[in-house]
Amino acid sequence: MMDLQKNNVLNKSKEKSARGVLVLEIAFLGAVLIMVLAALWAAFGYKIVSARTPFVIMAPLILLIILQFWRLFREQSLAALLQSIPVAFTERGADFNKTLSLSGWLVALGLIIWGFGHYIGISLFMFLLMKIAAKQKFFTSLIISVGATAIIYITFKVGFSIELYRGLLFRYMAGYNDF
Amino acid sequence: MTIIDGVTSGFLQSISIGVLPYLFIGSFFGLIIGIIPGLGGHFAMAMAVTFLYTMEPNSGIAFLLGAHATVAQGGGLTAILFSTPGTGQNAATLLDGPPMRDNGKGGVAVGAAMASCFLGATFGALVLALLIPILRDVVLIFGPPEIFVLAFLALTFVAVLGKEDLIRSLIAALCGMLLAMIGLDNVTNTARFTMGSLSLQDGVSLVPVILGLFAVAEMFELWAKGGSLARHSGGALSAKETQKQIFEGIGLAFKNWWLVIRCSAIGTAMGLVPGLGSAPAAFVAYGHAKQTSKNPETFGKGNIEGVIGPESANDAVEGGALASTIAFGIPGSSSMAILLSGLFILGLETGPRMLNQNLDIVFVMIFTIIIGNLIGTIIGMFLVNPMSRATSIKSEIMVPVLLAIIITGAYATDRSMFDIGVAILFGVVGLLMKILNYSRSALLIGLVLGFAVEKNLYLALLLKGPFFFMKPLPAALLILTFGFLAYNIYGIARDRKKAKP
Numbered sequence: 237m238m239d240l241q242k243n244n245v246l247n248k249s250k251e252k253s254a255r256g257v258l259v260l261e262i263a264f265l266g267a268v269l270i271m272v273l274a275a276l277w278a279a280f281g282y283k284i285v286s287a288r289t290p291f292v293i294m295a296p297l298i299l300l301i302i303l304q305f306w307r308l309f310r311e312q313s314l315a316a317l318l319q320s321i322p323v324a325f326t327e328r329g330a331d332f333n334k335t336l337s338l339s340g341w342l343v344a345l346g347l348i349i350w351g352f353g354h355y356i357g358i359s360l361f362m363f364l365l366m367k368i369a370a371k372q373k374f375f376t377s378l379i380i381s382v383g384a385t386a387i388i389y390i391t392f393k394v395g396f397s398i399e400l401y402r403g404l405l406f407r408y409m410a411g412y413n414d415f
Numbered sequence: 416m417t418i419i420d421g422v423t424s425g426f427l428q429s430i431s432i433g434v435l436p437y438l439f440i441g442s443f444f445g446l447i448i449g450i451i452p453g454l455g456g457h458f459a460m461a462m463a464v465t466f467l468y469t470m471e472p473n474s475g476i477a478f479l480l481g482a483h484a485t486v487a488q489g490g491g492l493t494a495i496l497f498s499t500p501g502t503g504q505n506a507a508t509l510l511d512g513p514p515m516r517d518n519g520k521g522g523v524a525v526g527a528a529m530a531s532c533f534l535g536a537t538f539g540a541l542v543l544a545l546l547i548p549i550l551r552d553v554v555l556i557f558g559p560p561e562i563f564v565l566a567f568l569a570l571t572f573v574a575v576l577g578k579e580d581l582i583r584s585l586i587a588a589l590c591g592m593l594l595a596m597i598g599l600d601n602v603t604n605t606a607r608f609t610m611g612s613l614s615l616q617d618g619v620s621l622v623p624v625i626l627g628l629f630a631v632a633e634m635f636e637l638w639a640k641g642g643s644l645a646r647h648s649g650g651a652l653s654a655k656e657t658q659k660q661i662f663e664g665i666g667l668a669f670k671n672w673w674l675v676i677r678c679s680a681i682g683t684a685m686g687l688v689p690g691l692g693s694a695p696a697a698f699v700a701y702g703h704a705k706q707t708s709k710n711p712e713t714f715g716k717g718n719i720e721g722v723i724g725p726e727s728a729n730d731a732v733e734g735g736a737l738a739s740t741i742a743f744g745i746p747g748s749s750s751m752a753i754l755l756s757g758l759f760i761l762g763l764e765t766g767p768r769m770l771n772q773n774l775d776i777v778f779v780m781i782f783t784i785i786i787g788n789l790i791g792t793i794i795g796m797f798l799v800n801p802m803s804r805a806t807s808i809k810s811e812i813m814v815p816v817l818l819a820i821i822i823t824g825a826y827a828t829d830r831s832m833f834d835i836g837v838a839i840l841f842g843v844v845g846l847l848m849k850i851l852n853y854s855r856s857a858l859l860i861g862l863v864l865g866f867a868v869e870k871n872l873y874l875a876l877l878l879k880g881p882f883f884f885m886k887p888l889p890a891a892l893l894i895l896t897f898g899f900l901a902y903n904i905y906g907i908a909r910d911r912k913k914a915k916p
Contacts, residue, residue, distance in 0.1 A: 260850065294593065
């Protein structure tokens with residue numbers, strides 16, 4: 237009896253999760269379709285020589301997206317899918333939140349590099365991500381972030397003579413007018 | 416350039432002081448990446464590509480292929496020691512490797528796996544070398560109309576034979592091709608789909624896309640899962656005992672030379688077909704090894720043949736896969752697509768020009784695969800224990816460090832802040848594609864082939880007119896494409912009908 241109840245709960249949870257993924261896919265595919273349609277609209281404005289390859293690609297692509305939508309909606313009714321929208325974002329729960337927060341950290345990294353330069357950006361990013369998000373010890377985070385930055389400097393700057401971005405602040409201090 | 420000249424020059428370049436250090440570093444890097452579960456050959460190559468800009472073509476190729484060649488060796492090592500395959504292609508090794516470890520023969524399995532990888536890769540590379548005289552003639556038959564249709568055939572193979580859903584893979588492949596259309600059109604100089612951005616005028620850079628799809632997306636996943644990378648770690652073996660067993664395993668691989676040759680032949684043949692990849696080849700080789708074994712009942716319980724078979728096949732695949740990539744510029748897998756983009760970066764063009772004018776480079780690739788695997792085997796033999804500790808690094812530490820390196824690599828390719836954004840964006844896209852079962856390989860191959868498709872369509876129309884696809888060879892290839900697609904759709908429909916009660 238207990239096993240049966242356990243199985244029922246497990247099946248319901250699996251079904252819920254599958255529905256969540258379905259909603260996610262519809263949102264993803266919808267975004268792709270919108271972008272393809274926008275590209276199609278733009279392609280009509282080009283000379284035929286420039287537009288014909290995109291047309292050759294977009295025609296089957298739009299058909300396949302519609303076919304995939306049809307397959308997805310055949311699996312679940314629209315009402316059931318609408319009910320599942322919150323599930324798509326809560327079912328993956330912790331994973332989803334972690335992924336979202338890491339995306340935020342990456343955007344912040346881009347902004348820090350833009351403002352303060354590459355080496356400051358990556359060392360701050362590594363240190364703060366390890367210390368705040370991953371809750372590592374202060375010295376562990378500090379040593380690893382400084383060490384990794386040094387290795388990156390040696391590899392890119394010394395080894396391959398690749399100059400990394402110095403940031404807006406440096407450019408301003410150095411008297412650049414063009415940012 | 417004659418073949419003898421190519422072989423001599425290729426060999427001398429491969430062992431020259433300007434190439435060998437890059438090959439060594441690449442092989443070591445690939446081995447480490449292969450050992451870390453979750454980071455596969457794509458990651459190794461994606462990271463390696465970022466360093467190519469400052470290298471000579473032969474050094475760049477040695478670095479790139481050295482990294483790629485040893486990933487499977489590293490993956491085999493963790494599959495046996497930790498029941499965690501570093502890469503998908505080592506999944507078949509899980510069937511007999513871990514049981515051998517449990518029987519106290521882990522070192523034997525590791526030694527046999529590494530030696531089999533080396534022998535398989537050597538076999539695949541030699542087959543590629545033997546195919547060159549044939550490829551040189553065959554490739555001349557293929558003009559722009561044939562290459563245009565061949566690109567679609569390859570994409571169909573990738574979509575149908577890949578592990579993902581057919582329609583989703585086709586959508587991904589066409590999206591990749593559409594992405595390749597972004598930027599200035601070479602013929603009319605019209606800016607297409609750039610949304611007014613100057614950064615997009617040169618098109619979407621391949622390296623940040625590759626890094627995003629395969630490296631950043633993996634980082635998202637590792638970060639979300641958390642914990643140590645080797646979740647099933649059973650601890651390291653004693654160094655002395657491992658060393659002794661490894662040499663015994665190497666001996667066993669040579670003793671089973673006939674099995675190695677047969678399984679390597681399976682791998683090489685499957686590598687020639689775009690889209691099949693090394694994971695299915697390893698499983699087919701495992702099945703073959705079991706079928707032909709004198710003791711099939713011991714398979715799954717720790718039979719050394721169950722390790723030698725798949726490990727020979729999964730490295731032999733590369734020789735076959737390289738053949739279509741070099742001859743026609745049609746990559747059969749995402750690794751080959753990354754290699755192709757690496758060749759673009761190094762200023763090399765595949766096809767007849769490479770097979771005739773840059774034959775030495777082709778032989779550098781062949782010798783690189785062989786020497787790279789040899790280096791991997793030697794390093795693996797002596798550094799199994801310390802290297803296997805790389806798996807115990809927590810993802811909370813690994814992810815921030817690797818992300819910093821990835822973002823640096825994305826910037827370094829074109830010295831563009833825009834590319835950092837592209838890598839992050841495609842990281843999210845790659846993660847979504849992985850969750851939703853859309854093929855990232857198909858998207859990348861579509862993106863790489865997009866350039867070739869457009870160029871060859873333009874030339875085909877110019878040379879043969881609007882009905883170029885009615886010529887015998889393009890028509891045959893087109894029929895093959897549609898026939899293959901129709902047969903697989905029919906197969907799916909038939910299976911569904913059978914599954915219904």
